[in-house]
Amino acid sequence: MSTQSSAKSDAVINVENVTHLFKQHRALDGISFQVAPKSLHGFVGPNGAGKTTTLKIICTLLKPQSGRIEVFGYNVRDDVKAIRRRIGYMPDHFSMYKQMTVFEYLDFFAAAYGFSLKDRDRIVADVLALTDMDGRKDDLIQGLSRGMQQRVSLARVLVNDPDLLLLDEPASGLDPRARIELMEILRELRRMGKTIFISSHILSELAELCDSVTIVDRGKTKYSGPMDALLETTSENPVYRLRVETQNGEVDGYLDTLKTLGGVLSVDPVEGRPEYRIAIDPARTDVNGLLRNLLDKSIPIAGFSKDQRHLNEAFMDLTERGVRT
Numbered sequence: 001m002s003t004q005s006s007a008k009s010d011a012v013i014n015v016e017n018v019t020h021l022f023k024q025h026r027a028l029d030g031i032s033f034q035v036a037p038k039s040l041h042g043f044v045g046p047n048g049a050g051k052t053t054t055l056k057i058i059c060t061l062l063k064p065q066s067g068r069i070e071v072f073g074y075n076v077r078d079d080v081k082a083i084r085r086r087i088g089y090m091p092d093h094f095s096m097y098k099q100m101t102v103f104e105y106l107d108f109f110a111a112a113y114g115f116s117l118k119d120r121d122r123i124v125a126d127v128l129a130l131t132d133m134d135g136r137k138d139d140l141i142q143g144l145s146r147g148m149q150q151r152v153s154l155a156r157v158l159v160n161d162p163d164l165l166l167l168d169e170p171a172s173g174l175d176p177r178a179r180i181e182l183m184e185i186l187r188e189l190r191r192m193g194k195t196i197f198i199s200s201h202i203l204s205e206l207a208e209l210c211d212s213v214t215i216v217d218r219g220k221t222k223y224s225g226p227m228d229a230l231l232e233t234t235s236e237n238p239v240y241r242l243r244v245e246t247q248n249g250e251v252d253g254y255l256d257t258l259k260t261l262g263g264v265l266s267v268d269p270v271e272g273r274p275e276y277r278i279a280i281d282p283a284r285t286d287v288n289g290l291l292r293n294l295l296d297k298s299i300p301i302a303g304f305s306k307d308q309r310h311l312n313e314a315f316m317d318l319t320e321r322g323v324r325t
């Protein structure tokens with residue numbers, strides 16, 4: 001009997017204090033995080049951090065040894081069938097039946113899900129359209145590029161119309177164009193209301209795509225929340241980035257004026273660009289005060305934004321040195 005919990009939250013994935021050992025080796029060490037419905041949630045961590053292990057537990061291929069994992073409110077220990085009906089899992093390393101055509105391959109999986117011959121034609125046409133593969137249905141898989149094979153693999157995951165997609169490093173080995181096209185397909189799937197959980201060991205790869213992210217290292221959660229909040233400067237003193245209009249590329253001349261503005265703590269010119277990073281004391285001024293002062297001093301503003309930490313900086317701050325084997 002299935003035992004969907006009355007769920008204390010509406011999270012699609014709820015991971016609470018999960019630990020998993022391979023013999024003496026602690027692959028997961030009390031990991032916890034949640035994934036909201038209809039979000040595109042990144043799962044990032046260095047090699048050996050525990051991403052694949054977590055994904056396998058979420059998709060019911062591996063039983064958790066301790067802690068709790070719920071998917072759509074179903075416990076992964078007891079409700080395997082109910083969960084499998086609603087998820088699509090794309091593993092990091094997969095083998096395909098490469099001597100099949102794209103159509104035969106997808107039709108084979110639709111048949112494995114128990115769909116009738118009539119439904120299968122429609123389903124395969126739908127997933128081919130979703131992955132922009134309509135024109136390739138009669139191509140042999142072995143003749144397709146890696147990017148195209150990855151799309152077929154994604155199409156295969158969509159055959160049972162899952163509400164949650166679990167994708168393990170889907171962009172690895174793809175060239176920039178194939179990556180961008182894959183990301184566009186994922187955005188479209190999210191627009192259709194699917195929740196997408198996507199792992200990568202490269203934070204920058206997911207930064208533009210994902211609205212929320214969990215960073216994991218050595219089996220522990222290092223950050224889980226909105227992508228924007230991760231990139232905010234951690235300092236208590238907000239930092240803003242000012243770009244000035246230049247004439248003949250001349251950028252000097254504003255530094256001294258900027259330093260004298262009320263509430264400004266420090267001003268750093270950005271090397272090689274007509275830009276400054278300005279830190280303010282929030283007890284003495286705010287963003288509106290700073291902008292007013294800039295206008296009062298006739299600084300020619302060409303652009304102004306809150307400074308964000310560089311992604312790599314955020315990732316390095318949160319994860320430890322050394323590769324885990």
Ligand SMILES: Nc1ncnc2c1ncn2[C@@H]1O[C@H](COP(=O)(O)OP(=O)(O)OP(=O)(O)O)[C@@H](O)[C@H]1O
Binds near residue numbers: 047050051054201
């Ligand atoms: N079946 C297994 N037997 C023994 N150790 C394992 C097994 N699977 C994973 N591990 C170990 O558990 C740790 C976590 O592995 P996991 O594959 O989950 O990490 P990952 O974050 O997905 O890494 P990568 O980015 O390299 O794919 C690693 O130290 C790995 O060597």
